[in-house]
Amino acid sequence: EPGTFDWSPFIQHVCKIEGRGEPWQEKERRLRGRLRRILPIDVHRPDPLGSPLCPPADALLSAFCLEAVSPDRATFARALGHVGSLLRPGGHAVLLGALGESFYLAGAARLPVVPLAEDDVRGALAGAGFVLRRFCSYAMPPALRTGVDDVDGVFFAHAQKPMEA
Numbered sequence: 001e002p003g004t005f006d007w008s009p010f011i012q013h014v015c016k017i018e019g020r021g022e023p024w025q026e027k028e029r030r031l032r033g034r035l036r037r038i039l040p041i042d043v044h045r046p047d048p049l050g051s052p053l054c055p056p057a058d059a060l061l062s063a064f065c066l067e068a069v070s071p072d073r074a075t076f077a078r079a080l081g082h083v084g085s086l087l088r089p090g091g092h093a094v095l096l097g098a099l100g101e102s103f104y105l106a107g108a109a110r111l112p113v114v115p116l117a118e119d120d121v122r123g124a125l126a127g128a129g130f131v132l133r134r135f136c137s138y139a140m141p142p143a144l145r146t147g148v149d150d151v152d153g154v155f156f157a158h159a160q161k162p163m164e165a
């Protein structure tokens with residue numbers, strides 16, 4: 001819609017790195033066609049959507065949310081368990097997040113973040129019953145340290161809920 005956030009540079013970049021020559025407008029059209037609903041969520045509730053997801057989700061993607069809304073590591077780990085409960089057995093979670101970050105600026109607001117180490121993320125995933133499939137991270141290069149936060153690095157985790165026995 002006019003005046004809203006323009007996602008097209010991101011979709012163009014994804015098409016470029018995928019390298020399949022797909023026109024970005026086509027990917028945008030397909031993505032839009034697959035979006036069914038936008039639901040409010042509170043990751044601090046054991047039932048984050050307010051009612052169970054039927055059927056449970058195949059996949060969950062969370063980017064820079066759980067650590068940004070949790071005052072401490074225990075709350076982060078609990079929140080991960082809450083959103084993990086939305087997944088079906090065998091479902092996949094892809095998490096991206098900040099390492100070692102204590103705040104970020106959103107306009108005039110200075111918002112607190114729980115500073116996480118890699119092992120905090122691994123431990124929280126294990127505690128929430130996930131099997132870790134892949135974990136990687138990078139240190140924030142000096143050129144990207146712009147002062148809007150004090151992040152040390154970024155992690156990417158792919159984890160899976162075990163199939164039911």
Ligand SMILES: C[S@@+](CC[C@H](N)C(=O)[O-])C[C@H]1O[C@@H](n2cnc3c(N)ncnc32)[C@H](O)[C@@H]1O
Nearest residue numbers: 041042043044045062063064065066068069104
């Ligand atoms: C640092 S932003 C990340 C936004 C986006 N995912 C990104 O990567 O740019 C943190 C987000 O968490 C959302 N948030 C705040 N409290 C929340 C809660 N209790 N449950 C779920 N999301 C929450 C905020 O609205 C905000 O969009």
